[in-house]
Amino acid sequence: MTDALWYFGRGSGVVSLVLLSLVVALGVAARSGRTPFGLPRFAVSMLHRNVGLTAVVFLSGHVLSLLFDPYAQLRVFDLVVPFAGNYRPLWLGLGTVGLDLLAAIVVTSLLRRRIGASGWRAVHWLAYLCWPVALLHGLGTGTDRGTWWLWATAMSGAALVIAAVGWRLTPDFDRRTRRRVAARLLVSEGVR
Numbered sequence: 001m002t003d004a005l006w007y008f009g010r011g012s013g014v015v016s017l018v019l020l021s022l023v024v025a026l027g028v029a030a031r032s033g034r035t036p037f038g039l040p041r042f043a044v045s046m047l048h049r050n051v052g053l054t055a056v057v058f059l060s061g062h063v064l065s066l067l068f069d070p071y072a073q074l075r076v077f078d079l080v081v082p083f084a085g086n087y088r089p090l091w092l093g094l095g096t097v098g099l100d101l102l103a104a105i106v107v108t109s110l111l112r113r114r115i116g117a118s119g120w121r122a123v124h125w126l127a128y129l130c131w132p133v134a135l136l137h138g139l140g141t142g143t144d145r146g147t148w149w150l151w152a153t154a155m156s157g158a159a160l161v162i163a164a165v166g167w168r169l170t171p172d173f174d175r176r177t178r179r180r181v182a183a184r185l186l187v188s189e190g191v192r
């Protein structure tokens with residue numbers, strides 16, 4: 001049973017990391033005037049949300065299984081307060097920071113209508129901090145740290161996110177987005 005928890009904890013951690021990379025890239029794509037593969041924007045947004053929720057499910061599995069795994073000796077406290085654990089405190093603490101940030105992003109997304117768009121957006125920007133912190137935790141904490149396959153998996157996700165962010169920073173991304181907003185305004189004012 002202990003071995004099963006340990007394997008599940010590692011596997012679900014890797015899946016969570018891959019899904020988080022995908023979520024960040026999809027979140028960037030959903031904001032663009034030209035979506036990847038010509039997908040409709042609502043499809044990219046739905047994919048972003050559903051992959052995000054799936055990441056949360058795997059992440060819950062990750063922390064719960066490792067909480068009951070006797071080797072890391074985690075306490076519930078370590079899931080919330082970073083850098084206080086006994087097991088590789090720095091690397092583990094980065095995971096806790098990632099979890100705290102993700103919790104803030106999920107809660108504010110659920111309360112989006114109540115807190116308004118600007119409050120929601122301000123917290124959602126924390127995703128840009130959450131993802132690298134989670135990446136460092138994944139590369140530095142586990143049994144598989146230093147293995148080629150974990151690095152290859154993490155670096156593929158990193159390449160995807162860096163490409164999406166690079167695309168977001170191009171003037172073309174902004175121009176297309178502005179054109180889309182202007183077109184939407186014209187439609188809402190009944191000009192088109």
Ligand code: HEM
Pocket residue numbers: 006009010011013014015016017020059062063066072074078079080087092095096097098099102134135137138139141142143144145150
């Ligand atoms: C953003 C959230 C997180 C992500 C994406 C994540 C992902 C990962 C990944 C990829 C690994 C490496 C697994 C391996 O070596 O095969 C790992 C290991 C580990 N994580 Fe997380 N993690 C997160 C949050 C947390 C939190 C909050 C805790 C507990 C406080 C935690 C506890 C651990 C432990 C103890 C290991 C070592 C497992 C082992 O190999 O024995 N993680 N995590």
